[in-house]
Amino acid sequence: MTIRAAVLVIDDEPGIRDMLLYELSQEGFDVETAENGFAAVEALKRRKFDLAVTDLKMPGMDGMQTVEALRALDPDIEVIVATGYASVETAVACMKRGAYDYIQKPYDPAELKLLLERATQKNHLQGVVSLYEASRALLSTLKHSDLVRLVVTLAQRVLRADDVALLLQRGDSKDFDIHRLTEAATPSTELLTELGQRVIDSDSALRLPAPSIPMVTSTRAGDAYAFALVYPLIARDRTMGALVALRRSASPEFALSELERGTVFASQLAVSLDNARLYDELAQKISELMATREQLVHAEKLALAGKLAGAVAHEVNNPLSFVRANLDALKDYSSAVGGLWRAVESAALYLRGLPEAQAQEHARGLTHAGERGDRTENLVREIGEAIDETLEGVRRISELVAGFASLASLREAATPEPVDVNEVLQDCVEALPSQARRHLAQVSTEAQPCMALLAREELRSALFNLLAFLCATERKRTQGTGALKVLTTLEGTQPVVLFQDETLVLTEDERHRIFDPSVELDRGGRTMRLNLALALSYQVLRRGGAEVSTSFESGRGLTLRVLLPPVIGK
Incomplete structure (x- = not known):
């Protein structure tokens, strides 16, 4: 019956x-x-x-x-x-x-x-309505952290328990991450672990009276835990942990109907936990795919820029060399003309000191007399200055061509070597111009050496370019100087360099294109120049095995993170 x-x-x-x-x-x-x-x-x-x-x-x-x-x-x-x-x-x-x-x-x-x-x-x-509402709440919660917080509250309501604990296994080990209803010291971790392991070994729900519950401790009469319902959490043939519901000695013993009700709840909970795990894994995969996509897009941009840069460098390099050689020759000629003019002035000065009228006539002829002589001197000086400015322009074009050539180059990374990131970062800070250094609020390095496996000069060049970009005086900021924080740290054995600027104003599009080749205005907005420094830095770091990422958080501003390859064995 x-x-x-x-x-x-x-x-x-x-x-x-x-x-x-x-x-x-x-x-x-x-x-x-x-x-x-x-x-x-x-x-x-x-x-x-x-x-x-x-x-x-x-x-x-x-x-x-x-x-x-x-x-x-x-x-x-x-x-x-x-x-x-x-x-x-x-x-x-x-x-x-x-x-x-x-x-x-x-x-x-x-x-x-x-x-x-x-x-x-x-x-x-x-009971069915209570279970339905609890199950609906569980199945509609996909985020693992939110689900864990919800579970203990729902379990207490459904099972009318004095205390509830959710035990989630850590990987394949027998250890649990324990999430309690309260932060009380009881039930003890040993008690919960013992109950969780027992139900996992039995592979079925347990209804335990006081003699079957080990290690129950209490400081007050009637406060000891006397009854327990313990459920294994299994979904898709995968054991994830256990759910423990406890009642004190002053409460009634759990009934068989409550055991059955809890079995349904635990089954729904296991499915929800598995869904949350899959959701978290999917979110992680999507995040990784988005990061990979951004890297591929950036790599494609660099590849296209490299092809264009190679063509431009090839077309410009030869005529540029010819122009530079001619300008160097003109500079020599200008110097020679300047020397001749000074010799003429000396000769004229000498002739003016002679008493003969003919000497005076020759002196006037040499200097073209009065204002014309002043104009000739100014002309010689202006020619020299024009040549110097032209040579400076040629030098900048040469640097740009060299940058094009580097961007277009498919050469392998330089031979990596163990290098202390702390030392390299300090060198970069010291090499910054004093005007740019005003934007540094803090430079903090890890107490122990942060050893990375990367070519020293490539690392130094990349970090310096990043510093120079963030310290550039023409950047838009929400406040004055002293906003950039630079620090090194270790994630396990991997060195990390973090650049944090709370005040740098960049649009979302600018943050996504921060490592693209860009055209910038010089101070005052008079001249445009192509900036390849960050594109080259990104290429060098990625080629050396580093990971480079940017993020923006309200209150923390822009964070640029460089995760470097560790020295093997460190």
Whole structure:
């Protein structure tokens, strides 16, 4: 015979108790009796009852008080009030206090059976609704961290537990990450670990009374943990951990119906945890794919820029060499002309000192007399200055061509060597012009050497270019100087260089294109120049095995992160 529900019969008349015990047991109910309200409360503290039938008129604790006491101890229990005095008003008052319904005495077994069945259906429906709402909340939460916080609260509500713990396995080990309902010291980590391992080994849910629960500690009477429901969390043949629900000795023992309800909840929880794991893995894969896509886009940009740069460098280099050689020759000629002019002036000065009239005439002829002589001197000086400025322009064009050539080059990275990133960064800071160094607020290096496996000069060039870019005075900032923080640290064995600037103003598009070749205006906006420094730095670092990324957070501004390859064995 299938047990329908656990029923507690409360009546001060032994004959009525015995009659109901027999009649209801014959109908398949699990029946226990109590002679008064006090005995009923003690019975409910010992075990879980789904239903209760109580007489209204009893000595000591009457029906109203009994309803209130039972519902306070277990809000899930459904109580039917029986009255032999046709006091419907009193019975209705009991219902307002939480009773399910009332029945007239003497009992009609058929009517009582019908009431109990309806109360059982209500009790079951409430459990199903509670499970449905909890399951919906679990399945709609995809983020793992949010799900973990939600689980312990839902489990306590569904299982009416005094304490709940979620135990998640760390990889393939037998260790757990334990998430508690509260931060209390009890239940102990040892107790939870023991229960979790036991249920995983048994591969089925456990309902444990006090003697079966190890290592229960308490500092107050009635505060010890006496009952437990423990569930393995398994989804897709993968064990993820365990769910532990505990009740103290002052609470009733977990019922079989609660064990079954918790089994459904634990099954939904395991599916939700697995979904959250898959969601997190998918989010990580998407993030990696986005990063890879950005790297591929940037690599394609550099490749196209490299092809263009190679063509430009080839076309410009030869005529540039010719122009530079001619300008060097002109500079020599200008110097020679300047020397001749100074010799002419000396000769004229000498002739002016002679008494002969003819000497005076020759002196005037040499200097072209008066203003024309001054104009000739200015002209010679201006020619020299023009040649110097032209040579400076040619030098800048040569640097640009060299940058083009480097960008277009497919050569392998220089031979890597162990290099202390702290030392290289300090060298770069010292090499900055004083004007640019004003933007540095902090340079902090790891206490121990940060050893990277990279060509020293390539690393130095790349870090210097990054520093120079971030310290450029013409950049837009939300405030004045002293905003850039540079620091080195270690992630495991990998050195990391972080550049953080809270004030640098860059649009989202500019942040994405920060390592692209760019055209910039010189200070004052008079001249444009092509900036290849960051593109070359990015290429050098990536070629050497480093990872370069940028991010922007409110309050922290722009962060540029360089993760360098470690020295093997370090």
